[in-house]
Amino acid sequence: MPAKQAPLPVLIVGNGPVGLLTALALAKQDVEVILIARHMRRLGVPKAHALSPRSLEICRQLGLPVAEIRRLPAHRNDARWVRFMTNCSGQLVGTLPYENMGLDVLDHTPEMVHNVAQPDLEAIMEYMLDAEVNVDYRLGWTWISHEEVTRNGETICVSTVEDTYTGEEMQVESCLVVGCDGANSRVRKAVGISSEGEETADTMITIHFSADLRPVVGDKVGMLYWILDPEARGFIISYDIEYNHVLIHNIDPDVTPLSTFTPEKCMNIVRAAIGTDIPVDFNCSMPWILRRKVANNYYRGRAVLAGDSAHSFPPTGGLGLNSGIADAHNLAYKIAAAYHGWGHLPTLLKSYESERRPVALHNSIQSVKNGKKIFHLLKALRNTGPDIPSARLEMMRALNDPQQRNYVQALIQDQAEHFDNLNRHLGYVYEPGWTPQQSQVYKPQYRRGARFAHAWIKSKVPGVIPPLDPVDLSYLDDLSNSKAKDWNFSVLDIVPLGLYTFFYSGSTWGKKIPVLRQMFAQQGVPLKVVEVGKDFDFVEKKPGKAWMEGYGTSKSGGVLVRPDQHVQCVVAGNELPQRILDDVLRTLGRQY
Incomplete structure (x- = not known):
């Protein structure tokens, strides 16, 4: 992609959150972006709900209104628990925390997990896109295929798209095709990328319904309700305890064919899960199989996969x-680097695959492991037989037997990893051979490839923090007034999208910083330089000291952070500017 002339736009296929x-x-x-989607309107099924701390950090860097997202349900006090119950109005068998919503998580991130229905998140993203002059958003267009051709020495993508409703075809030229078109990705299939994975014997049906469950559950509010009753075995996700839910129900299609799951049958299952007669509206249902799939490649030529199309x-x-x-x-800053001429596209696409695919593999394996463990728990209650009254009787016998109940409660406690993934969200490292040791306990890693470590800061120089609203902590009714007043910005906020940011401390850098700036400028690589202690300071001494010792800035060292807020390199005070630049140019695939 040459910098000497305006490049063609990037074509993105699919208007889900990714x-x-x-x-x-x-x-x-x-x-410049062209974004196309098959339909004029999106489905109302709530789908995903958990926005991790890292995802909210990313939203914050991109200028999405995180405070507005947090005003949407499920609110923290309604979403802190996972309940294991015979049904929503029945016996409580066990409780686990849902993710880490304690104040201690704010030692590691400015953004606590928040649960919001995917369509609500998409609506906010679409609203933000409306203000972007660089985006041509086209609804009702289906991507069919593409070919890559050479024109004036440059590779371009010529995609065939058609009007979803009339069949009219047209061609769209772009510098790249990014497939964000879901698990059944047309882009992935068209370019011949295969997947590896694992399929279990568990078939599920998702039933979307509307009901006010707050009077039913009383003080047993939760984000998830695992229903043990054999007629409704599965779990309820309460996106909004007073209105919006799905029941994910485990079924055996050999015993009960999928064709028999009419709206009436689905409503009977939902009523069994609720356990008492209240007004309920059926919205829709959808069957699926508990499986994982990860693409063997994340790109081929100028076609790239992201989100569910990749995993x-x-x-x-x-x-x-x-x-x-x-x-x-990860992908966006690399595409932008190539688009603007300071990165080599093939090298950056290769690094995108090598960094993101291992994370997806680990997460996919963990997700299937979670599913197998949780349904093993349900089967331990001997409530899986086709005779519902007999299976229900067996379940109650098991729960009334002290020894069997203790066994079931031990199995519930063994599910804790399923619902606490802070280390998976914050602790992944872009490094060959990296493997997460566990899901729950996160410790900052002051090393190459790791997410840049959080600490609460205050600016000492105008402009060091990009134009951002203070972090919204108003949803925390248990946070002290002093912390609510002082915790406004994270050191992550200093790192803007589209630039490398170098943090340093110590007089040894005095003469080297102008040289570093000049070298980056000569290569066209955007760089921001920040002096620790002069441009900003830490709100609290102990976390600030740990941060400085971790990155070596307490001993005149420095840390270079990538545009995606991952560490490029940690350097000692005697490091030469040329070596820092060489490292960046190498990862950008630049020849100079």
Whole structure:
């Protein structure tokens, strides 16, 4: 992609959250985008719900209104627990925390997890896109195929798209095709990318319904309700406890064919899950199989995959949407670098695959593991037989037997990893051979490839923090007034999209900083330089000291952070500017 003339736009296929976020991230880096979607209106099924701390950090960097997202349900006090119950009005068998919603998580991130129905998140993203002049958003167009041709020495993509409703065809030229078109991706199939995965014997049906469950559950509010009753075995996701829910029900199609799941039958299952007679509206239902799939390649030629088109796995763990958002974040700055002429596209696409695919593999395996463990728990109650009254009787016998009940409660406690993924959300490292040791406990890693570590800061120089609203902590009714007043910005906020940011401390850098700036400028690589202690300071001494010791700035070292807020390199005070630049140019695939 030459810098000497205006490049062709990037074509994004699919307007789910990953497609929308990719478009927004590119537009904010002055990349022209054409975004197409098959339908004029999206489905109302709520789908994913958990926005991880990392995803919200990314949303914040992109200028999405996180405070507005948090005003949408499910609110923190309604979403802190996972309940294991015979039914929603029945016996409580066990409780686990849902993700980490304690104040201690704010030692590691400015953004606590929030649960919001996917269509509501997409609506906010679409609203933000409306203000972007760099985005041409076309609804009702289906991507059919593409070919790559050479014109004036440059490779371009010529895609055939058709009007979904009339069949009219047209051609769209772009510098790249980004497939964000879901698990059944046309883009992936068209370019012949295969997938590896694992399919279980568990078939599910998702039933979307509307009801006010607050009077039913009383003080047992929760984000998830695992229903043990054999007629409704599965779990309820309460996107809004007073209105919006899905029941994901485990079925055996050999015993009960999918064709028999009429709206009436689905409503009977929902009523069994609720356990008492209240007004309920049926919205829709959809069957699926507990499986994982990860593409063997994330790109081929000028076609790239992101989100569910690259990886799809069960909802057990809430890792799918968040993996896709991180895909978009990683990919967008690399496309922008190539688009503006300071990065080599083939090298950057290769690094996108090598960094994001291992994360998807680990998350997909964990998601299937979670699903197998949780349904093993349900089967331990001996409530899986086709005779519902007999199975219900067996379940109650098991729960009334002290030894069997203790066994079931131990199995419930063994599910804790399923619902606490802070380390998976914050602790992944872009490094060959990296493997997560566990899901729950996160410790900052002050190293290459890791997410840049959070600490609360205050600016000492105008402009060091980009134009951002203070972090919204108004949803925390247990946060002290002093912290609510002082915790306004994270050191992550200093790192803008589209630039490398170098943090340093110590007089040894005095003469080297102008040289570093000049070298980056000569190569066309955008760089921001920040002096720790002079341009900003830490709100609290102990976390600030740990941060400085971790990155070596307490001993005149420095840390270079990529546009996606991952660490490029940690350097000692005697490091030469040329070596820092060489490292960046190498990862950008630049020859100089």
